[in-house]
Amino acid sequence: MTATDRTPADLLRSALAADPARPLVTFYDDATGERVELSVATFANWVAKTANLLQDELSAEPGDRVALLLPAHWQTAVWLLACSSVGVVADVEGDPGRADHVVAGPGRFDAGLACGGERYALSLAPLGRRFVPAPPAGYADYAVDVPSHGDRFAPYAPVDPEAPALIVAGAEFTAAEIVERAKGDAPGLGLTGPGSRILSALPYDTWEGLSAGLYAPLAAGGSVVLCRNLERLGEEALAKRIESERVTAVSR
Template sequence: MNAIRRTPADLLRSALATDPARPLVTFYDDATGERVELSVATFSNWVSKTANLLQGDLAAEPGDRLALLLPAHWQSAVWLLACSSVGVTVEIGGDPAAADLVVTGPGTLDAARACRGERVALALRPLGGRFPQPPEGFVDYAVEVPGQGDRFAPFAPVDPDAPALVVGGTELTAAEVVERAGADAGERGLTAGSRLLSGLPYDSWDGLSAGLFAPLGAEGSVVLCRHLPELSEDGLAKRVESERVTHRAV
């Protein structure tokens, strides 16, 4: 394995060096009509700001555990790469009471209050909008992240052999995430420039791989669709054509 591509954050840095202008994540919410397209450079900027928030304001350190209570969403993808940048272990749907930090959407605020550490809430509104009324006891991500630095440097090197992701009861190191993402990309036939449309949730490895890691590792991109069943067959066909989709995971 290439030493400079041993963590998910390494994959993003590689993509940024290769072609920063190409699309990386195109997000649709078919319940609201939202569409957001992020180039590699724009996505990387969000990751850097989020990693600075995580490491600086939230005082997260390598080895800390973060319970991620978010759906398949472009901001969820940002948090996954920000945690990789800092060395924080992400537990998908993890128990907030057992976590050092929790990141939650609006539908899981009550469960997230069990976390005794830092709590971050995302409104998941179009264009990354903030809560109309910030939830008590939580940092409003949309309020705090814009002012963070556009460049990120970890206080300590990230160990690719340290735990990075827990999903479906399986714990994976950063290097294992990269390895599995590469294998999945090969099985799906993804290559540089591939566009994978994924309607899978982020609650399993398959969903995380199709919705982020495999396209990133293959130097491709993802069309990430939330609430895809809301879309008609004709609407899906038009999206596949307009977004130049080459592969699907639905």
């Protein structure tokens, strides 16, 4: 993080400039055995492609609301930073009927049909696989459309750090508030700077889950081991993961 970082997208740019090769998000799903590790550079590439999809395919503009009907997952983290890059409001578990667009995962497709705008479906399958043979009715397949978009992103309109950027658990935050709160949360979470690595099993439907699972590690120059279905893992196996992943703090 630098003194000029005012949005989550700024935090990602600073992380990319500082050390693009270091891990940023490591994701486990203990229901499927999936493990995915994304360096800062790889994560930023996914964010750029997704932001270009938002801007060019969905014609999303600053102030638009995108309902994210998704669990804590590495692709959800990508969408959160892509929304920040464009300046749209990421409404986590928001009402799709009030959203301009919706992005939904398994179990949420029926609910997402209430959105009258563009709809994207994520399979959340290992390696971000596409739907076979086709996405749910009423949806485009994110995994099919995102690869063709550019690896660099430039917003058509400047992103205002003081504009609404996130809605979660009924609370609204500007981009600047996300950065300041994440920076303030980091020490209490055990994120003390570069090299800090937090294991988070918290869902993304609260500020606390979003902070521990994405924003605070990004603000601290650290990284996150994001775990889904961690309750399936025994304590001995968890201890081994903490050791092997060089985790320095745990939030669950």
